[in-house]
Amino acid sequence: MTDHQDDFKALRKEAYDAMDRGALAESSRHFEALLQREPDDPYYHYMRGLAHKYMLDWPVALRHNLRAIELSDEAGEAEHWNAAIAATALGDWPQVRRLWTACGIRVPEGEGSIVDDYGVAVVRLNPWHGGETVFIRRIDPVRGRLLNVPLPESGHRFGDIVLHDGAATGHRFDGEHKVPVFNELQRLVPSEFQTFVVFVNCDSRDDLQALLDATAPGIGYAEDWTETVRYYCMRCSYGTPHQHDADDSGEWQPDRNLGIAAQSRKSVEKLLKDWVGAGGSRRIDGIETRECDIPEREDGHEWWRGPDEDE
Known part of the structure; x- marks a missing residue:
């Protein structure tokens, strides 16, 4: 094996190890370096987009996930979902609608934001810091309105509209059924309450x-x-x-x-x-x-996995 191959292998390991530690900025730098060598590798684009999703850096997350979709031989659900999450955060509704349609997810007709009833779920607020869980009414595949009154220390309020991740990290019982638990990513619309x-x-x-x-x-x-x-x-x-x-x-x-x-x-x-x-x-x-700020996002652990997710 050449020195060049050794360096490339070491760089790959560093990129994934950093992601596993929750060192998102470091992981992004490593995947950027990998893309400089392999600019058309869809999975490196996906992984850099994933790091920036959890950094809440939506333009970069969207760009790399769209590139991953473009370069992939087969339609992948993960990059479509992550692109749709980033596009939702940015309010790019035409893009959002195209991506959900490509995933086979129903969306109501129209041109603006999606507002419908996608059922009840639980969201883990500020999953990088405490992670209080509250019920939400989902208004689209990755947005929900808070149905509980969260503690003031969460920085959230009843009626907030929040953006949540696409993969469930557990389940809760709502009194009648098991419902999924999602990690919150960002508050999009503060409540009037x-x-x-x-x-x-x-x-x-x-x-x-x-x-x-x-x-x-x-x-x-x-x-x-x-x-x-x-x-x-x-x-x-x-x-x-x-x-x-x-x-x-x-x-x-x-x-x-x-x-x-x-x-x-x-x-x-x-x-x-x-x-x-x-x-x-x-x-x-x-x-x-008590008026409290939303806790700053913290790196250094895989908070996106959630406490209920299997290793």
């Missing part, structure tokens, strides 16, 4: 349900976080004094922690005032807001 963290006290589940079912102008959705957020004490985190009661006994917990999506604090106050006025022993302990 703010997230209010609300602490209340009530004597029964019926009291709580009355609040969750209540409607008022400016209210998007109310969610009981007490049963869904368990990895730390939310009241302690937000500085609301209270007694810690045992929560594994199966008995009703009067202290409830809620996330309420609303357009203003005034809307939340009106909702809670009406709820307290309709019950004898209902109490409001606090209303808090």
